[in-house]
Amino acid sequence: MEIKADRERCVGAGMCVLTAPEVFDQSEDDGRVVLLTEHPEPDQVDTVQQAVELCPAQALLLAGKHRAADG
Amino acid sequence: MSVASSPAQRSAEADRLPTNRPAGCPFDPPPELSRFRAEEPVRRLTYPDGHRGWLVSNHELSRTVLADTRFSSRMELRRTAVPRPGLTPLLGRPAAPGMFIAMDPPEHTRYRRLLTGQFTVRRMRLLEPRIEQIAEQHLDAMVQAGPPADLVAAYALPIPSLVICELLGVPYADRDVFQRDTATLLRLDATAEQVRAASESVGAFMADLVRHKRAEPADDLLSGLIATGELTDEELAGVSFLLLVAGHETTANMLALGAFALINHRDQGHADQLAALCGDPTAAEHAVEELLRYLTIIQFGTTRTALVDIHLGDQLIRAGETLTLALPSANRDPDKFADPDTLDLTRSAQGHLAFGHGVHQCLGQQLARIEMRIGYRALFRRFPELRLAVPAEEVPLRHDMNIYGVHRLPVTW
Incomplete structure (x- = not known):
């Protein structure tokens, strides 16, 4: 699973940092999103998904969310 | 009137925004909105200027509109859904410099990007000790003066006012000026002359402040903005004014109305939920989101105007038509929140639209969350038995203001 963050779209509201602080941060300069990891751990998937929706x-985009049939 | 109204006129009259809350239910939106949301979530709305636009009352479509910048926020295209005679001279004209709340990208983006670094989650958390200190000082003063007290004047208004003043670099000693002018600007029945006078007064106050900060920079947001060299003095005054108003009125009303709702909730058999709010910081975070959802003080919602023809739900919105998003109704949508008319401090109210959505979503929301979490906890830890000093029906409600809440909250302990 991979997260993509579009810094051009970001408006620095901070919802991702509030929701999944272990995965997202904000730049000190302009408050825009900074990814702490592009590949969250399996136990972080739920909160990352919430952050994407919020x-x-x-x-934010979460790619490869659905794993193959073994999942 | 001897002239009979035509069916078209009668239907236009029936399509005004409902604004009457049910008697004895100060926390509930007008009941008509629930029916609209269920039967016709995108329905015709007649604006005070005669414009035939739209009212959007469910969660999904309100969110859709807010997320789509083809629904414009520009001041030139703005209308008010409730009569506000004082705004008439301002509508239909470009936003004043710095008033980026009433601009679209890319103009909006330019201003917002200069500010978002100042309002990050991390920076706002650094303010926690100071906010706690301010809250405790005001509680000490209440104890010293003894009961009863007006919670608005003694607690709810001073906390966010002091915080935003310190953050921006506005002298708190001058609060009478901006609090009075702000109150005028938010009053629905303010006349054009009153709005003009209040705008000029607060505009002059801000212009003075910008000049002063240019001469003597300090460690505050306004000095920092000046140092970027990106904004003219006029823009700086506009931005500061916007942040000052947005920074104190909204949170002040959430604190006071929220305290009213929490007292009520405790006395209706939910003392355990209030105890959890006081004890557990995570429970307090949930409670804040739920109060934001349940109370949604942006009581007449927000408006957007379509720049192009767009389908929304079952309707075709034509370019130039204005939509009002009934946020209090969207936040009570049963398709989004189970049992939406019940205040439940233990639920996850995630996804509520109290701070809006889209590129204009509240810039100061992380500060507001912290102020509320600290504000409610400190209040009910100090006064677990806090209660109204008047019958509930005598609490003066802000039906007459753009932002809902209470004018005063007489309390005792």
Whole structure:
């Protein structure tokens, strides 16, 4: 699973940092999203998914969320 | 009137925004909105200027509109859903410099990017000790003066006012000026002349402050903004004014109305939920989100105007038509929140629209969350038996203001 963050879309609301602080941070300069990891651990998937949904600017994308049939 | 109204006029009259809350239910939105949300979540709305636009009352479609910048926030296209005579001269004109709440990208983006670094989750958390100190000092003063007290004047208004003043670099000693002018600007029945006078007064106050900070920079947000060299003095005054108003009125009303709701909730058999709020910081975070959802003090919602023809739900919105998003109704949508008319401090109210959504989502929301968490906890830890000093029906409600809440909250302990 991989997270992509579009810093051009980001409006620095901080919802991702509030929701999944182990995965997202904000730049000290302009408050825009900084990824602490592009590949969250399996136990972080739920909160990352919440952060993606809560992002007011649709700046986050979670790719490869659905694993193969073995999942 | 001897002239009979035509069916079209009658239907236009029936399509005004409902604003009457049910009697004895100060926390509930007008009941008509529940029916609209269930039967016709995108329905016609007649605006005070005669415009035939739309009212959006469910969660999903309100969120859709807020997320889509083809629904414009520009001041030139703005309308008010409730009569506000004082705003008439301002509508239909470009936003004043710095008023980026009423601009679209890319103008909006330019201002917002200069500010978002100042309002990050981390920076706001650094303010926690100071906010706790301010809250405790005001509680000490209440104890010293003895009961009863007006919680608005003694606690709910001073905390966020002091915090935003310190953050921006506005002298708190001058609060009478900006609190009075702000109150005028938010009053629905303010006349054009009153709004003009209040805008000029607060504009002059801000212009003075910018000049002063230019001459004597300090460790505050306004001095920092000046140092970027990106904004003119006029823009700086506009931005500061916007942050000052947004930073104290909203949180002040959430603190006071929230305290009213919490007293009520405790006395209706939920003392355990209030105890959890006081004890457990995570429970307090949930409680804050739930109060934001349940109370949604942006009581008449927010508006957008379509820049192009767009389908929304079953309707075709034409370019130029204005939509009002009934946020209090969206936040009581049973398709989003189970048992939505029940205040439940233990639920996850995640996804509520009290701070809006989209590129304009509240810049200061992380500060507001902290102020509320600290504010409610400190209050009910100090006064677990806090109660109203008047019958509940005598609490003066802010039906007459753009932001809902209570004018005063007489309390005793």
